[in-house]
Amino acid sequence: MAEPEDIQGIPAPEGETQIIDTDYEIGQDNLEGQLGPFGFDVHNPVFLVSALTIVAFVFYALALPEQASAVFGAMRPWLTSTFDWFFLSAADIFVIFCLALIVSPYGAVRLGGTDAEPDYTYIGWFAMLFAAGMGIGLMFFGVLEPVYHMAISQPLGTPSPFDADGNLIPANVERAKEMGLAATIYHWGLHPWAIYAVVALALALFSYNKGLPLTIRSAFYPIFGEKIWGWTGHVIDILAVFATLFGLATSLGFGAQQANAGLNHVFGVPINTTVQIVLITIITGIALFSVLRGLDGGVKLLSEINMGIAALLLVFVLLAGPTLAIFTDFGKGLLAYAKDIIPLSNPVGRTDDVYRDGWTAFYWAWWISWSPFVGMFIARVSRGRTVREFIICVLLIPSLVCVLWMAVFGGVAIDQVISDPAGSLVKANVIDSYNPPLSLFAMLEGLPLSSITSVIAIVLVIVFFVTSSDSGSLVIDTITAGGKVDAPVPQRVFWATFEGAVAIVLLVGGGLSALQAMVISTGLPFTLVLLVMCWAIFKGLRSEPR
Amino acid sequence: MFNKIMVPVDLRHVEKMGKALSIVAELATTHDADVIFVGVTSPEPNALGHNPKEYEARLKEFASSKAAEKGYRSAAHMIVAHDPAIDLDKHLLEASKTLGTDLVVMATHLPNVADYVWASHGGHLAAHAQASVFLVRG
Numbered sequence: 001m002a003e004p005e006d007i008q009g010i011p012a013p014e015g016e017t018q019i020i021d022t023d024y025e026i027g028q029d030n031l032e033g034q035l036g037p038f039g040f041d042v043h044n045p046v047f048l049v050s051a052l053t054i055v056a057f058v059f060y061a062l063a064l065p066e067q068a069s070a071v072f073g074a075m076r077p078w079l080t081s082t083f084d085w086f087f088l089s090a091a092d093i094f095v096i097f098c099l100a101l102i103v104s105p106y107g108a109v110r111l112g113g114t115d116a117e118p119d120y121t122y123i124g125w126f127a128m129l130f131a132a133g134m135g136i137g138l139m140f141f142g143v144l145e146p147v148y149h150m151a152i153s154q155p156l157g158t159p160s161p162f163d164a165d166g167n168l169i170p171a172n173v174e175r176a177k178e179m180g181l182a183a184t185i186y187h188w189g190l191h192p193w194a195i196y197a198v199v200a201l202a203l204a205l206f207s208y209n210k211g212l213p214l215t216i217r218s219a220f221y222p223i224f225g226e227k228i229w230g231w232t233g234h235v236i237d238i239l240a241v242f243a244t245l246f247g248l249a250t251s252l253g254f255g256a257q258q259a260n261a262g263l264n265h266v267f268g269v270p271i272n273t274t275v276q277i278v279l280i281t282i283i284t285g286i287a288l289f290s291v292l293r294g295l296d297g298g299v300k301l302l303s304e305i306n307m308g309i310a311a312l313l314l315v316f317v318l319l320a321g322p323t324l325a326i327f328t329d330f331g332k333g334l335l336a337y338a339k340d341i342i343p344l345s346n347p348v349g350r351t352d353d354v355y356r357d358g359w360t361a362f363y364w365a366w367w368i369s370w371s372p373f374v375g376m377f378i379a380r381v382s383r384g385r386t387v388r389e390f391i392i393c394v395l396l397i398p399s400l401v402c403v404l405w406m407a408v409f410g411g412v413a414i415d416q417v418i419s420d421p422a423g424s425l426v427k428a429n430v431i432d433s434y435n436p437p438l439s440l441f442a443m444l445e446g447l448p449l450s451s452i453t454s455v456i457a458i459v460l461v462i463v464f465f466v467t468s469s470d471s472g473s474l475v476i477d478t479i480t481a482g483g484k485v486d487a488p489v490p491q492r493v494f495w496a497t498f499e500g501a502v503a504i505v506l507l508v509g510g511g512l513s514a515l516q517a518m519v520i521s522t523g524l525p526f527t528l529v530l531l532v533m534c535w536a537i538f539k540g541l542r543s544e545p546r
Numbered sequence: 547m548f549n550k551i552m553v554p555v556d557l558r559h560v561e562k563m564g565k566a567l568s569i570v571a572e573l574a575t576t577h578d579a580d581v582i583f584v585g586v587t588s589p590e591p592n593a594l595g596h597n598p599k600e601y602e603a604r605l606k607e608f609a610s611s612k613a614a615e616k617g618y619r620s621a622a623h624m625i626v627a628h629d630p631a632i633d634l635d636k637h638l639l640e641a642s643k644t645l646g647t648d649l650v651v652m653a654t655h656l657p658n659v660a661d662y663v664w665a666s667h668g669g670h671l672a673a674h675a676q677a678s679v680f681l682v683r684g
Contacts, residue, residue, distance in 0.1 A: 211596025294632025486630040
């Protein structure tokens with residue numbers, strides 16, 4: 001029997017969290033209705049403005065492709081070379097902030113209230129945040145980056161092991177190998193995960209503990225107060241939707257190109273737009289199926305499958321390659337990372353422009369513009385963890401996995417390049433000519449059973465994209481529904497389809513790289529947003545019971 | 547004939563439940579049955595509460611006020627779902643089993659084209675539940 005209760009006012013949650021008192025009701029600005037047979041429930045300005053702006057930009061990129069790529073093509077190097085010090089210092093601040101939270105007393109705050117219990121097991125949780133966070137990048141850059149940094153980009157002025165004619169300079173080899181790994185790990189280790197952790201922590205804290213809607217604007221309540229329900233908040237959310245959708249659409253386009261390159265390498269499938277459109281359609285189709293199966297039945301399941309296949313591939317490369325040397329490389333890479341992380345993350349007084357501007361500043365802008373997507377996704381699956389647990393799991397463990405991945409894939413590739421420069425396909429596709437989508441397949445070619453492992457790699461690329469596409473649709477739908485997680489399902493179908501359509505249109509009409517450059521540009525304002533977020537997190541945590 | 551009636555409710559759309567609620571009252575008094583109102587919410591804050599605890603309070607209030615109005619026995623059962631829009635059917639089906647209900651009474655919309663793609667929640671329950679299901683059209 002139910003006890004009669006007075007619920008005229010919303011009851012207090014028994015002192016376990018510090019709810020923010022606001023008159024705003026979730027969904028109050030939403031448009032709810034019926035479009036033909038389908039119901040919808042969207043946040044009025046955010047949905048309309050972001051959908052319309054996206055359509056407008058696609059038209060612009062299609063109508064004036066040359067102007068668009070000139071404008072955005074020039075914007076990217078200008079941003080990364082002018083603001084490199086800003087991106088580098090900001091990322092350093094995020095790392096220090098996260099590490100400080102681990103050891104501070106605020107680490108004891110539990111997301112979701114003192115009695116909250118985690119919704120997911122460690123494995124399921126970890127698989128999801130990893131697959132959404134950077135799974136696909138590891139496939140694309142795992143071979144490319146270590147080899148490139150070893151031989152070409154010269155981080156911190158480390159000399160290349162090859163002279164101008166392509167002959168090996170034995171004296172340079174040892175240091176260049178170390179630096180190749182350390183410089184890569186720097187881009188995939190603590191810094192990117194600190195960026196994700198800041199956004200995810202802010203969202204989880206203000207939603208699960210403070211009772212605000214699960215959307216980016218909520219994190220700014222301590223700064224802007226009630227203003228976040230107006231245009232200040234709309235702009236923040238619209239920027240987030242924008243970065244997420246274009247980030248996904250452009251990645252989908254590039255992913256289709258990589259899968260196409262792989263299919264061409266293994267099966268001789270021709271490289272052309274038709275094949276890539278078919279690939280995008282298949283990826284979007286599987287993503288739709290997964291979106292309809294929901295968070296647990298779709299995204300989580302796929303992430304776990306991903307992790308399984310990725311682990312198998314990792315173990316295979318580890319065993320088929322020079323196993324002992326890889327373990328030594330892992331240790332050396334980790335040591336070099338520990339030794340060089342300070343000079344590598346130093347924002348001023350450096351001359352290694354190719355590496356610092358071309359790669360580091362670019363990565364930081366890229367990770368930051370992706371952070372609303374990955375951050376919200378991580379937040380949604382993190383309820384019930386303490387802040388300390390959360391940071392350790394989001395910051396340290398993924399960093400270690402990345403170190404291992406890079407040491408194995410990069411280590412084997414570097415070994416192939418150094419031990420047989422003339423015969424190495426990796427050297428031909430990364431150093432002699434620059435052919436990024438093929439670098440992974442080139443490395444696998446140097447190992448036994450390459451026809452099988454290449455197929456597995458193609459499957460893995462596709463499945464990682466499906467995971468990004470469906471978790472991305474989930475996130476965009478939540479933001480455009482004003483933080484509602486139970487909006488009608490057809491909306492998610494709309495976003496997943498829209499994303500695929502944008503990718504296809506841009507692939508056919510050109511302009512993928514122009515828009516990627518624009519996604520990077522959103523990284524600059526977002527860096528400021530994230531710095532403010534750190535302050536908001538601090539203020540939010542201070543008022544929480546520990 | 548019926549001892550335990552499960553009534554899934556969407557607290558955001560209580561106004562659409564008028565017919566179903568009067569049928570529940572009739573059946574509960576005729577058969578002297580217990581009524582369990584079942585509601586599904588997300589761990590994330592939503593319009594019905596900052597957290598599941600607040601949602602549960604509302605659900606309980608709803609259950610007891612409806613029961614008091616018509617004089618039958620009621621209880622409330624809250625389900626927290628990670629992804630309510632998708633997992634609703636699965637959770638309702640499970641609840642009908644674990645709560646040991648022998649009848650489910652549920653408000654549902656008029657069938658339309660969309661039902662060919664996504665069956666209505668009531669339709670799914672009627673097709674899969676072990677208990678009898680009474681769907682009350684809008």
